[in-house]
Amino acid sequence: MEPQVWLDERGRRCPLPIIALNRAAMEQPAGTVIALISDDPAAKFDVPAWCRIKNATFLGESPVDDGGDGLVFQIMVDSAN
Amino acid sequence: MARIWHPPAGLLDGMGGQPLPSVVATAMAAAAAQGWADPRRLHHAGRQAGALLDAARSSIANNLSMAAGMAITTEEIYFTSGVAAAQAFALDGYPGPLALGSVETTALLDLGEVRPATQIVGVDAYGRIDAEAFHQAAATAAIAALQVANTEVGTCQPIELVAATNPELPILMDASQAIGRIPLPQGWSMLTAGARDWAGPAGVAILVVRHDVRWLPPINADRGWLGGFPDIAGAVGAATALEALMNEQVPLAQQAHADIELLRAGIVSGLTDVEVLGDPVWRLPHILNFSVLYVSGEALVTELDKRGFAVASGSACVADHARPSHVLAAMGAYTGGNIRISLPLGCATETVENFLKVLPSAVAAVRADI
Structure with a gap:
């Protein structure tokens, strides 16, 4: 599934990437796939936990394409958001 | 009875420390004044120091028996400088693969990392180990290590269930923050705890080894003190503070x-x-x-x-x-x-x-x- 929204939060630390993710999720309709790029060591734990708390679907994580630091997290906005 | 603990208003980080109760500080000062000599010496000053150390060890055995709901003898108690040191001594004296939970202290996880064939068992959302997965790990383990309860989130571990389902497996149980707070579970073989956890002094911890455990002290334990010169004032402070906690x-x-x-x-x-x-x-x-x-x-x-x-x-x-x-x-x-x-x-x-x-x-x- 190709993400419709990309958030590049590299260089920003907790809680900023999660705040950006939450803001984007609130603006998007259910079913939207959001990709968050983050090099915050807490993101690996906090993105899936945020999805669980906020009833979003955590789709997975993958390395960034350019081989740099950080991970790409993909989530799907749920109708209950 | 008047309470002896007077933490500052607003202190909600008791694990980070609290002021030493004045009765503990007083007992420690008296012990330091009288117990300055080497407790192994046969002269008067040495015997005086030895008597203070023995009395502290015996008092801890009595109060720990109350906390643990079973008789623990003085000879089963060892003093050392900290919980991580107590765990290292416990594991050094008991070779073989270790099974432990993923939420144990970082010090214990580090000890597990340098030991061959260590198995780390995962936890649920409350931080409690999966008892079934732990049972599977136990099949090839020589010893298990678990906290009575996780000190960050408070969740108790199913120690008695692990003990009952793995009767041959000795459990090294860390009772940090649990002694004097909850009745301790049964079924452990070795126990560790630090005196700071019961508002005693820093630098004193205990390792309890049940008499039927095949544990060999990795170093000589002079008068029950493992590693370093016995801190007699510290042992007396630990005993005084534990007694005060158990009373209330x-x-x-x-x-x-x-x-x-x-x-x-x-x-x-x-x-x-x-x-x-x-x-x-x-x-x-x-x-x-x-x-x-x-x-x-x-x-x-x-x-x-x-x-x-x-x-x-x-x-x-x-x-x-x-x-x-x-x-x-x-x-x-x-x-x-x-x-x-x-x-x-x-x-x-x-x-x-x-x-x-x-x-x-x-x-x-x-x-x-x-």
């Missing part, structure tokens, strides 16, 4: 349990976007852990400090290695905006009530800053 164990635990219930309810009703962590029922009475979304743990700890409250945090921004607490990570918990509360002994209910009054505005102030 039940009312203290009941009050702490009720105060944490109050905190849990007040946090859930007073804040939005908050997750309270750990088992709400089968837990240590005095510990609570929660994560507040969209704030940094560091900023929230600082904001609460400005308002007179001392709390700890497991968030990455507060840790010295810039990674979130391995306990929160293993539980799959949200690690940002994390606050760890541990009520010190003697904590007044008003401290908890006043904390609940300022918490919403502290969170609002930190959120508004971003």
Whole structure:
């Protein structure tokens, strides 16, 4: 599934990437796939936990394409958001 | 009886330390004045030091017997300098593969890492080990290591279930924060705890080895002291502080349990976007852990400090290695905006009530800053 929204939060630390993710999720309709790029060591734990708390679907994580630091997290906005 | 603990108002980080009760400080000063000699010496001063050390060891055996619900003898008690050292001595004297939970202390996980064939068993969302997975790991393990309860989130571990389902497997049980707070579970073979946990001095911990355990002291334990010269004043302080706690164990635990219930309810009703962590029922009475979304743990700890409250945090921004607490990570918990509360002994209910009054505005102030 190709993400419709990309958030590049590299260089920003907790809680900023999660705040950006939450803001984007609130603006998007259910079913939207959001990709968050983050090099915050807490993101690996906090993105899936945020999805669980906020009833979003955590789709997975993958390395960034350019081989740099950080991970790409993909989530799907749920109708209950 | 007048309470001997007088933590400062606003102290909600008892695990981080609390002032030494004056009766403990007085006992330690007297022991230091009388017990300055080498307790192995046969002269008068040496015998005097030895008698103080023996009496402290015996007092700890008595009070620990009460905490553990079974008879523990003086000879089963060893003193050492800290819980991690006690665990290292315990494991050094008991070779073979180790099975442990993923939420054990980082010191114990480090000890497991350098030992061959260590198995780390995962936990559920409360931080409790999967007893079935632990049973499978136990099949090839020589020894298990588990905390009575996790000291970050308070969740109790199923020690008795592990002991019952693996009767041949000795359990090295870390009773940190649990001694004198809850009745200890049965079924352990070796036990560790630090005197700081019961408002005793730093630098004194105990290792208890049941008489039927095939443990070989890795170094000579002179008069029950493993590693280094015996700290006689420290041993006396540890014994005095444990005695004081055991005398008031039940009312203290009941009050702490009720105060944490109050905190849990007040946090859930007073804040939005908050997750309270750990088992709400089968837990240590005095510990609570929660994560507040969209704030940094560091900023929230600082904001609460400005308002007179001392709390700890497991968030990455507060840790010295810039990674979130391995306990929160293993539980799959949200690690940002994390606050760890541990009520010190003697904590007044008003401290908890006043904390609940300022918490919403502290969170609002930190959120508004971003």
